[in-house]
Amino acid sequence: MATQEAAAPAKQWRRRERGVTAALLSAPMLWLLLFFVAPVVYVASYSLGAIKLFPTDTGVISLDDWSRFLGGGSIYLGLFWKSVRMSLTVSVVVVLLAYPIGYFLALCVRKLKYVLLLVIIVPFLTSFLLRVLAWKVMLGDRGVVNSALVSLHVRPANDPIEWLLYSQFTVMLVLAYVWIPFVALPIFVSLDNLDRSLLEAASDLGASRIKTFLRVTLPLSLPGLIAAFVFVFIPTIGEFVTPLLVGGTSGYMYGNAIQDLFTRGLDWQSGSVLAMFLLLVVAGLMAIFGRFVQVRSVAAD
């Protein structure tokens, strides 16, 4: 068999090799093209009016919906910036809280570091909806916190702390809660891969701990930090479930507007514009920060 192969012209061999690659990739690529690329392209063209789906659709290509969305005084654009502000706040808080955790696990703990890392990450791997539900139970007017305060006679029974639930604050609290475990991971990985001898060198050269941190550790862990930031910002900017459950009217976000346009308002064309805009923002963020985001660091190593 081996001699046959050697005797066969290189061209034929190469063709066979290409055939194997094609056989491996055809099914996954077909699936993604049909059910991932095609729908996104479809939404993009629908947002431009290129497709007539309902009798009310014009079927004429125009930028009307886009210019209405991007024009001054558009409520949706305002809502978008509100969501950006909320997501930015959440991302910053989460990274600030997760950094010490990553630092502690990577540089201060020896034997148990992977076990403790798992302790932090496990909540992330369980149901998102349930974690949000848990907070709803915690923070409601008759929820855990308020009823506990009443039982302890800290507050009168008919005067619960109302802003605990259904506020912008609650949405941000719950989002931070949800994302901390996830973000600890890339930060941990970047600090754990740090060459310890660099720290020793800095110390030998007379740098204080703070100086070593600011001039060596922090700059070297910056890629992990940026990755962590992007990993929170991207999903939270498109968030709609958490605001629905704990946000009330003041916690309403951009994602809720998209969902409402599709499920209640039934203005799918405007909804498509909003959705495509969100996708473009995410793509832009990935284009800028993508090189910091090592996909591998997600795979719990």
Added chain:
Amino acid sequence: MEIATSRGGRISLTVFFWLLVIFLYLPIVVLAVFSFNDGDPSFPLSGFTTHWYGDVVSNRVLVTALGRSAVVATISSLIAVTLGVLTSFALLRRRFRGKPVVSALVFSPLVIPYLVFGISLLLLFTLLDKVLTQSFGFYFGLGLHSVVIGHVVVALPYTILTILPLLERLSVSLDEAAKDLGASPRQTFRRVTLPLLTPALISAFLVAFTLSFDEFAIASFLAGTQQTWPVYLFAQLRVPSLLPQLIAVSSVVFIASMLLVLSAEIGRRLAERRYGRDFSARGLV
């Protein structure tokens, strides 16, 4: 001298770590406690009961929803793992032009907002139905099959990320040895590569399963009338009398998924240890 922290710094970091652990686990523990509380989920606790768990079993709609999610999760994970194995082999063992494009494509579902993806599929299926019913009288519709299609796409990158590291450590020389001993490519795959890869396949399946079982955003647009468990849970959250029951199921699902994930993680680590610690980080991804 300890360079990373001073003594005081170390102590405060330890305290901070455990405070954060409490913050992360407290709501979950509270939820579990209230699932045994004979009354509304609020203080003071009014007595121990297990009847919420009994109510769950007799709640037909709820059990159906759980069953649907199990079916969707099983089917979508099987497909995702199969596609994931194929892609992993291509990315790691084959040379071809356009590898960066393929790699970008398979990993981009990691960052697409599920909301956007969900409505994209909703629009696609709506168009498909319009075309299909007009020309062939065939109705594709929304339902569990649509959810499966969406979940395969979002689970695929996770399965690849689980399979790649192990595949990377499986030496190609094992395949070559099998070949030299006269095994056909198919035999080599079935008798050498696949058994060695099994731990990664199992944990990839579990990762995909848990992802799908609890995915809400995509399912909420595509499930139609066949509510999956998260969609059902979400819809019922507005009914206060059902809350204790929902908390009870949630606790069970919670513990089950935690055990699943933990066993997947431990299994994967054991397997990786067995194949040696040769970290050959190749710049693929």
